[in-house]
Ligand code: SF4
């Protein structure tokens with residue numbers, strides 16, 4: 001991520017106007033998507049996969065005055081603001097977040113569609129395996145293949161040591177139509193760092209492996225295979241493995257950004273089979289929708305309630321709805337701050353969007369404390385949410 005917006009281009013004022021004149025029109029680049037937050041906004045250039053923070057006033061300017069002539073924008077705000085406005089225009093120009101062109105060119109930059117869909121009912125599945133003899137896992141993989149599951153995660157729990165059986169299943173996945181596979185394995189399966197890398201090279205559908213109970217923490221990136229391996233000394237514990245919110249898990253992909261507008265970014269189109277064979281939406285949730293020995297996956301998905309969390313989007317969630325990261329962040333509904341409120345903030349998030357600080361940063365205070373100290377906060381938050389809705393509506 002780049003640094004905060006600093007206005008560092010002010011000294012290039014003359015250069016900017018040697019290339020652009022005040023009769024040109026502000027044309028925001030539609031592949032650079034913005035998200036409003038309580039304190040600041042983000043703008044993401046999806047072609048470069050880069051995120052930058054911008055002031056909310058710049059976000060507002062880009063919405064309100066899109067396709068306006070520069071001179072008209074300056075007239076709208078008045079001469080006193082001209083210097084600041086030029087600074088904004090120059091920032092947009094230098095970073096290629098906007099184009100300044102002729103009036104006819106405004107029609108050549110269509111809005112970015114926020115529509116999201118996927119040509120399969122299930123995009124991702126998690127299967128927890130503790131005992132190979134308990135169920136016919138090859139059959140389960142065939143069933144997931146039949147519903148065209150795109151990504152599969154196999155989590156081999158600590159009791160599993162049989163390398164041959166693991167390889168057998170991976171081979172099956174490799175030959176089926178899954179696009180990618182990720183694995184959780186105990187270190188004992190390979191007992192060697194190199195052998196884990198070799199495994200990915202042999203089965204390049206594997207895009208990541210977490211090797212728990214390793215002798216040391218180590219990260220291996222296999223650039224050529226677009227894959228990585230995380231060796232961790234920790235033992236496997238689903239409760240501590242899942243649901244963490246951290247900048248390193250943010251996704252700067254158009255797919256994630258658009259899906260998040262109307263869907264949950266973890267649970268949408270997800271299916272999980274826990275180690276006892278129960279079919280769930282999330283492996284850490286208690287509620288299940290049948291057992292794999294009695295219910296088909298399609299029947300479970302069709303049961304009432306299975307899809308409820310699919311449509312809990314970040315804009316519905318307390319705190320997240322005011323956060324500038326909400327369309328790149330993954331949501332967790334299993335570990336939430338208030339178990340009695342399904343719309344409460346993920347419990348494992350240490351970000352306070354009202355002060356734009358992470359828990360490990362100086363000056364951080366909790367959301368609860370901040371809200372207590374700022375009883376008027378909600379009025380401003382509602383205004384900002386409305387403005388963001390207007391922006392989405394413009395783009396629809
Ligand atoms: S909802 Fe939370 S616990 Fe469940 S799969 Fe998603 S991140 Fe993991």
Ligand code: SF4
Pocket residue numbers: 245314319320321323324325326327329330345346349350351353
């Ligand atoms: S407040 Fe919500 S959207 Fe923001 S980083 Fe935390 S979990 Fe993600």
